[in-house]
Amino acid sequence: MTSAALVGREREVQHLRTLIAGVEDRGGVLVLHGEAGVGKSTLVAEARRRAAASDMRVLATVGVESEQHLPYAGLHQLVFPVRSGIDNLPVSQRDALRAVTGLSDQQVPDIYLVGLAVLNLLAEVAAEAPLLLVAEDAHWLDQASVDVLTFVARRLESEPILLLVAVRDGTPARILDAELPSLAVAPLSDSAAETLLDLVAPGLVPVARRRLLDDAAGNPLALTELPKAVQSGAGISTAGPLPLTRRLERTFTARLALLPPDTRSVLPVAALNDSAAASETLAAAASVLARVVTDAVLAPAVSAQLIVYDGATVTFRHPLMRSAVVSTLSGDDRRRAHAALAAVLGDQPDRRAWHRAAATPGPDEDVAVELDLVAQRAQRRGVVDSSIIALEEAARLSTDSRRRAERLLRAADLAVESGRRDIVQRVLAEVESLELSGQQQTRVAWIRGSFDDGMRDPTVGAVELARLAEAIAADGDHDLAVRILWSAALRCFWSEPGTPARQYIEGVADALLPNPEDPRLLAILAYAVPIERGSTVIAGLARPDHQAETEPREERFLGTAALLVGALDHAVRLNAASVEGLRAQGRLALLARARAAQAWSATRLGDLAVAIPAADEARRLTRETDQPFVFGIVRASQAEIAALRGEHEQAAQLAAEAERAGMAVGARPILATVQTAKGISALAQGRFADAFNQLRRMHDPSDPAFQVALRCYALPELADAAVRSGQADVAAEIVDRVASFAETNSSPAMALGVRYARAVLADADGAQELFEQALSMMPEGWPFQRAWAQLAYGEWLRRQRRTTEARPMLRSARETFDALGIIPWSERARNELRAAGEGSPRRVTDVNERLTAHELHIAQLAADGLTNREIGQRLYLSHRTVSTHLHRIFPKLGVTSRAELAAVLHTTPPRR
Template sequence: MVLLGRKREQAQIEALIAEAKDGRSASLVIRGEPGIGKSALLGHADQLAEGLQRLHGTGIETEAELPFAALHLLLRPTLDRIGALPAPQTRALEGAFGLATAPPDRFLIGLAALSLLTELAEDGPLLVLVDDAQWMDRSSAEALLFTARRLHSEGIALLFAARDTFHAPGVPELRLNGLDRQAASDLLREHTPGLGPAVRERILATSGGNPLALIELPRVPDALPDVQEPLPLPRRIQEAYEARIAVLPPDTQTMLLVAALDDAGDLDVVVRAAGKLGVGAGALGPAERAGFLSTAGGRLSFGHPLMRTAAARRAAYGERVTVHHALAGALNDDQDADRRAWHLAAAVTGRDEPIAAALEQAADRARERAGHAAAAAALERAARLTPTLAERARRLALAAEAAAEAGALEHAQILADQVRRLGDDPLTLARLAGLRGRIAFDRGNVHDAHRILLDGAASIADVDRKEAALILLDAVRNAWYLSDPAAVAEAAARLAELPLTPEDGMDGFVRAARAMADFLAGDLDRALPPFRELIAVAVAVPTGMTALRISVCSLAGISGDFDNGLAIAQSVIEECRAEGMAGLLSLGQVVLAIHQMYLGRFRDAIATATEGRQLATDIGQTHRIAHFESAMAMVAAVQGREQDCRELAERTIAHHEAHPVATIVGWAEWALGLLDLGQGRFEAALERFEAAALGPLRHQIMPIYFAPDQIEAAVRLGLPDRAAEPLTRFESWATAARHPWADAVLHRCRALLAHDEEEAQQHWEQAARSHAEANRPYERARTDLLHGEWLRRARRRNESRTRLRAALETFDRVDAAPWAERARAELRAAGETVAPGAPDLIALLSPQELQVVRLAATGATNRKIAAQLFLSPRTVSHHLYRAFPKLGVTTRTELARLDLV
């Protein structure tokens, strides 16, 4: 198939399909205005894929409010393969398509779609074509874009054709512009050879090179506007279609209107609805012959979306109302309840409680299928039809919540504002307080969010104490992110004043809130014991209460209990992977990466953060991306990757400027200071640590944890006076925390500041004893390095070499290059010849290759690994293929004999 003027675009699509035939995957959005040739390029791809498996889907404008309608249309031919997917994914797709009642995770549905396409691709390369993607329902679009971003080595080519309103971040794009004059002239001559020169020039000028305009406008010359009064090009084409419809028989015009207002292309429904209007099936013939409709495969489809628009637009309002009534009457099965409700809503001219109730029921069903955008639309329309103000406000509040769940925060804010103007029911307004607080927080208005939450809780404290408590917990958490002691204390005090009972199950939360206020106020002796109690409870709970266990894991990071925090985080992630909870998985990965970082398991931290960042990117969690990048900046600092560290940290700091969340930016500031310290830029390191300790972070845990680095920088500059304050800061926390590793680091700091050799020796010895009880090899290596330097300066070279060798071994193992280089330099100064370190094979693996290899070493199959890592089995196979030569192995069984830590 040759498309005039599209050689470059055709070549790009041909290359994409060739990659699929070679077992690689790719996705592409073909973007442009109506009629520009997007569908023609999809048709070209379809012809090229002769012999390949193919799936065809399309977005239908009138189906945009039906959850997963477009995804179901696309995947319907493959549903017999659903049973081959991991159980959580099977349940997710069945729930999305209304085949089961299990409520699916909306992110898991995207993974299930990827797995289903991958399952199909096992039989050979697969081409997936989605036309009019801008009209897909939001749920389907999210699932398919998630799939598109995670394609790798499955042999799948996924092409979308869409207008500019279709947002597809992370997916490559091919933009179509108008044909050049030569190609436009050739196309016009091919389809309308007998045009006179004046009309030809007018059409060429008017069309702007739009292929559909070049084909359609000459058919109805009177529909062309005067050149002096130009209309937008799609409108010109639409008017040309309207003129062509106007000359069709009246019954055919009615049949076209019924087809245009139908939302599923169901031929039987359209014919039955037309029959209620006195129009027989024979009216389809002229529409088919004129190229407006196709009835192939028992489904009705328009030759072009603008034909549907033209058929609906030219009808009077009363005609459309009559047709919607007829369509509602033709949809009499229970499975058509949602479509029937929407048609009735389109036909009603005033308030109507029964129809509003039917739409609310449709919204409930949409929510059960994770169709939050569809639920929001149904509830908003239901509210407009609701006669009473209080009930209207309730439905609008539900619509606002659903819109927020769908990620449409701006629209959720508009709906919430409308609710506040409509009614004064305290429960409804309080429900909205949590939503409005979340929206304000996401917009960066964190102080506004706090006040909204406090006011919302106060408004229902006497009506619903538990709901008030939940709102106040949100206020505590938001104020914690602000690092605002007064705000946390205020919210915690209000929470404590509520007349809660043991049956409310809030006692632990109240104590935790009070403890968070105590921590920010500096009262560590009161703050840490409640944290320890909650950690012990979370360790004892292997499953369930996932979000709560993640929060407790964060408390473990604050109290320094990294071993238990790591165990909780790992159990949470195992549960999220097993159940396919993608939304919570990325949050669990944040806390896991941070605990791995603290424990010196830097490769693990990078692997976790890399996977988590990609997942957070795929599902639009911008705050989480910043969290991951701040942790990655810390690891880059330890490893001496200066450019990576600065880029990651600066992005995190820029995010903080727009969204002032102190807990995110803390690691970025620490990372930049640690980078300077590792590179020997002690003055820059000290100044950064001092500034960070006095800034927004001053009440958070990071200034406590970087205090030893700040002390080291001051000592190396010969400025012990500037180490006094950070020593007090760390000492007060370490005394309250009671962890061996903290005691070891505290003695290290005291040794650096000791007044004489005997005092220093005592602290070095105590540091070594405490390190022996702890599980923090990197911190122990830092102590060994400083102790070894001290011993060498004291001319105790033999003893110094023992410490320095131990430090070097650890630094090499964790790839802490600047610190390893310093240990080597000290060893050389102590008179020891230092051989280069043995090559580290694990360091040759990418983070994802390392994850795949570790799971493969346990005996897990590719399919099980894929389900855990939210990949396809073929991508897993690709990673193993690349990893084996790097590790010097040829079989999976050899992996079990390697040290992959």
């Protein structure tokens, strides 16, 4: 590295030096971004030099524009040098990484499993020596590789690994949206630019020197390359309105003109090849020139410093040099080069299809079919982004508008699956320019609303989607019809379409899914008609076949169905069962939803040992998988958890954050959970009128917090607040209304809520019988609700001056609240016991209060006997990161071994 290359880059070099020097203690990521030629590659080269000097190992990948459609091409470059370590990974990760790197023909799994495999592979390599990972021109990496790199980047804090990414400004780059640490590389200052120019081109006459400085505008590549144009006789680039990149390209184009004709013919083939293989380029060039071509033809381009040739590969020294070569070609010249490349790739059908497509100027159904097959193969391998690109190109080449529209709709549907809003918007805009059938128009609206379950685009409602599902089913695509009907049911969860809409969806569901045991049917009924068909769903959940082996996706359907019908113990169990399978499959978007449902249900049961880590993981995963409304529910659940722990300031902050997310689109489940959290917090603080007003809103159909199912599961809080605020009569009307549902609905949460509320609201003559009935009919696995009923009964007995009978109730309630970590209710029980003439031992600080949510989750898994590696697999962390967390956890809990850890954690109620 010459001193000239780093002129004016002292700040950036110091930043890199600090990161490299500290990599043993803390890994991380840095995204360098700036205009083309500003010096990102020079800084990367300096980082590589310093890393090597520090005995770090360097692994690198470079994005190439023509390779963007090749799935995992960039990742393959990165891990190929360490591929021998793949066989040491756990089986699922090993198979995933072998599939994406072409070492096997297995189906590629969810991209997050690939990410975990790469993370663990790199962590093992870094155990021998710290690692520097380099991704240059990341804006041109294929999307699958970008997604994996982003996944890895978020998990490097505890690893001796530094990821350095270089991205060009002005070019779409999804990695810039990942909110990773970044550093803008700006043009050089005037003085630094002058210094650099004088170093690379001393002795310039003043006029030329001034002209070059003005043209370069502080761009190091321009300052280095423009003088060569003067020295070669090609002249200085034209100043004026042209962007600097175009002026540089013109300079490189002028340099091309000085090369021999055969070299000028070979370079375009190399520029358009989606591989650096020199053998392919030379064979295709021979086809273009109709004569034998040897590698001697490359020598002049090497001498002109346009390419680097190592005997096997041809690479351009800078991407602008490649684009300059391509810019010299006419349309016919480009198509001839692509056709020649297609001809030499007969044994690689996917690459051949892409070059055939590039060689085809207009519609050609044969080539469109080839690309459609490429898309299908990519989809089967799990490479959704590549499938989307292939379908878009197949649509361009389609010979009739019907096929074109269908291919575009498939592409848009896949883009939803991969979380690409930008692609969905672009593709749907193209679809809408075509003549569409009514069914296709509704599919467009369905796809557009799929990102947020239709919350941001209410133009197509639940009934329209149900009708579309019927039509799609009639056309023979049953799976697509059920997916669309599920979307209709989700509309009923997030918003309130009204009873007729819910009943219509119910009828379509019964027709499309006649098997009463089908998990999809149970979920749709639970979302659409949880009151009317709650008993049907609960009966389905209790069937023995649902206790046997079930697909994780089906378990998630069942778990979410259980939540909506108030079978909260089933919801916790089924969502927990689905979680492990979804982890193994790497399906983080579904895992986020399963953990959110698990957290919501466990919070209602007062099982904070499950709820806290579940909510924390759901929060992180919903952010990572871009599910803002599920994130809102998670935040509301965390507000409820904070209220139950007596952390009222935090509860208020979390509730406000969730409310902002829900209010913007009228997301009723978020707002209902927010009101529950606010009501619990107010109740715990003795603000009984506030608590009642918050909770009452959930039962007002005109209020945005009204949610047809969730309102039924917070009756104990409502009744307590009503009695203490003089609103018992109003509460009794609400309870009677819910009780009328409970007559035909076997929901456990609804039934025990009604029984508790009636006991609390009863007059002195009837209260005892109702309390005893509520306690005797309390289902197993609901300790929070039992303790709450015992507390209320004990309070009532004390008010009746029956202190001897009150004390055992209050004592049992206190012990349960202590064990669960529900502090306000624990203190309430202590106060009542004190009033009844009995003291209480000081409450021991709960484990949940000494650890963060993330640490609690890791500690629980370690206490259950899982190894660091097994914990890492479950939480999508490297095992070394798990080890780092345990080193922090042990001192917090005053333990030195896993056995002691288990003893501490298992003093709390066991997790379900």
